[in-house]
Amino acid sequence: xxxxxxxxxxxxxxxxxxxxxxxxxxxxxxxxxxxxxxxxxxxxxxxxxxxxxxxxxxxxxxxxxxxxxxxxxxxxxxxxxxxxxxxxxxxxxxxxxxxxxxxxxxxxxxxxxxxxxxxxxxxxxxxxxxxxxxxxxxxxxxxxxxxxxxxxxxxxxxxxxxxxxxxxxxxxxxxxxxxxxxxxxxxxxxxxxxxxxxxxxxxxxxxxxxxxxxxxxxxxxxxxxxxxxxxxxxx
Numbered sequence: 001x002x003x004x005x006x007x008x009x010x011x012x013x014x015x016x017x018x019x020x021x022x023x024x025x026x027x028x029x030x031x032x033x034x035x036x037x038x039x040x041x042x043x044x045x046x047x048x049x050x051x052x053x054x055x056x057x058x059x060x061x062x063x064x065x066x067x068x069x070x071x072x073x074x075x076x077x078x079x080x081x082x083x084x085x086x087x088x089x090x091x092x093x094x095x096x097x098x099x100x101x102x103x104x105x106x107x108x109x110x111x112x113x114x115x116x117x118x119x120x121x122x123x124x125x126x127x128x129x130x131x132x133x134x135x136x137x138x139x140x141x142x143x144x145x146x147x148x149x150x151x152x153x154x155x156x157x158x159x160x161x162x163x164x165x166x167x168x169x170x171x172x173x174x175x176x177x178x179x180x181x182x183x184x185x186x187x188x189x190x191x192x193x194x195x196x197x198x199x200x201x202x203x204x205x206x207x208x209x210x211x212x213x214x215x216x217x218x219x220x221x222x223x224x225x226x227x228x229x230x231x232x233x234x235x
Contacts, residue, residue, distance in 0.1 A: 080154070
């Protein structure tokens with residue numbers, strides 16, 4: 001993944017987007033919980049320190065792992081994503097306060113039935129984060145899916161990490177929630193993220209015209225999706 005940090009603007013882990021929580025996630029199953037360093041977790045837990053198969057993969061720059069967010073990670077997110085140079089032009093929406101994200105972290109570790117955030121590490125070093133939140137194409141009880149987003153630090157881009165991290169998140173959500181559909185969108189000019197989504201197995205569905213306000217004007221967004229049945233056998 002190169003040049004940009006995030007597929008869409010709704011999550012707030014970078015401190016640049018809007019609210020991460022979207023009501024009505026009941027149609028996607030129970031909490032997508034991830035265990036902490038102890039590896040115990042809840043019913044949908046994945047041990048953060050164990051390198052579980054659905055949260056780690058080998059990439060060109062080393063092993064890519066998704067794990068729960070720590071307080072130290074929040075410090076890194078704030079520093080890396082504080083300016084347009086950090087977020088990338090496609091994910092810069094001005095300055096926003098970070099205390100809300102810290103409050104959420106203290107409350108639920110950024111893992112709830114309505115969505116969550118996981119830290120991306122490469123070869124043991126924090127490289128960014130992935131997140132997901134509930135979206136509905138009708139009545140929430142029967143029409144809800146997960147929307148995915150990713151934010152990578154500038155130094156981690158252009159190495160294939162975005163593709164692997166989004167593929168891992170998709171595998172994780174299909175394994176630990178009942179979601180049938182995952183989706184992501186990105187700016188029509190964000191070719192790097194479009195390539196990353198395509199390589200992660202997502203299908204381009206179409207263009208959402210003038211769907212996002214950023215930088216003083218409206219921008220078209222490209223919508224991608226991945227269905228449970230799209231996963232390769234054995235994945």
